[in-house]
Amino acid sequence: MKIKSGVEPLKTFPPEERPDRRAADNSNVPFLLVIGGATATGKSSLALALAQRFEDAIIISADSRQVYREFDLGTAKPSLADRQRIPHYLIDRCDPTETFTVAQYQQQAQDLIESWRQCRTGQPLLVGGTGLYIDSVVRGLKIPPVAPQPDLRKQLTALGQAHCYALLQSLDPVTAQRIHPNDPVRTIRALEVGYVAGQPPSHLQGEVPPPYPILYLGLDCDPEALGRRIAQRTQSMVEQGLVQEVADLVQKYGPDLPLLQTLGYAEMLPHLQGDCTLPAAIEAVVLHTRQFAKRQRTWFRHRAQVHWLDADAKDLVDQAWALVQERKKSPLDRQCGPGQDRG
Secondary structure (H helix, E strand, O other), rough: OOOOOOOOOOOOOOHHHOOOOOOOOOOOOEEEEEEEOOOOOHHHHHHHHOOOOOOOOOEEEEOOOOOOOOHHHHHHOOOHHHHHHHOOEEOEEEEOOOOOHHHHHHHHHHHHHHHHHHHHHEEEEOOOOOHHHHHHHHHHHHHOOOOHHHHHHHHHHOOHHHHHHHHHHHHHHHHOOOOOOHHHHHHHHHHHHHHOOOEEEHHHOOOOOOOOOEEEEEEEOOOHHHOOOOHHHOOOOOOOOHHHHHHHHHHHHOOOOHHHHHOOOOOOHHOOOOOOOOOHHHHHHHHHHHHHHHHHHHHHHHOOOOOEEEEOOHHHHHHHHHHHHHHHOOOOOOOOOOOOOOO
């Protein structure tokens, strides 16, 4: 199943026209609604339900894999119907052979939000499970300005992901903890930044908090319940055609495409090569997704500004909407949640 958005981008700003976010006036400015949490907790469903309660809304994806075209089912990309109902942005931004950095994400997300602020209409929702993407906007992380290094990337790719991840653990343990061991794209980018800058990437980061108020909602549920959600979603992906999607990507780009190490895709490669059965591949996806979700939960739990909601609550949407209404009563309070960030 191939999904095309058909949504035209909002205005973006060339560098010389970008507003000074530090000096911007936040009077009479609506807030940014953020929805984060582990995979399969229902973030997209909640976002759609809330978006439909606003007079006008847009959803900005915060998912490091949904930015890539052709990676649809395995990334749980919103359906065409959902994307026609509510405009979605930062989905299908580049081809699988291209690199999309955190710095690119941050700038494009900030441009979208600034465009919305100028229009003063509608409500933006920033939604996803890529914590670093969300942090880049919510905390205003200063991203090291290191341009892609094609030759260095080729050398690192030739070493293999296991070797590269070990190098990153040695260079910058803090950054390594934030990256999945099987994520070559982010691993190589971190090494690239570290080697070019001459110091660990985590040492290069500062913060310029955004000038607008934020309401940060987080979805969570019992680990066993989350495990069941993951198993059900994985089965649904397979029934909708995940195996064929992976096969099409392999045929078009070859099995060595770095993005094919993405969770849900990497586990299907052995099955396509005849090295394991489909049930075994599905079991591997579920296991690895549960492990990934555990790391995501740890990441988001260190964000003390998050209002946590039970993903299985029957009145989840009403609870979230009540927090939205509460935020509307204090639009100039920039505090995004219960407390200051710990991580």
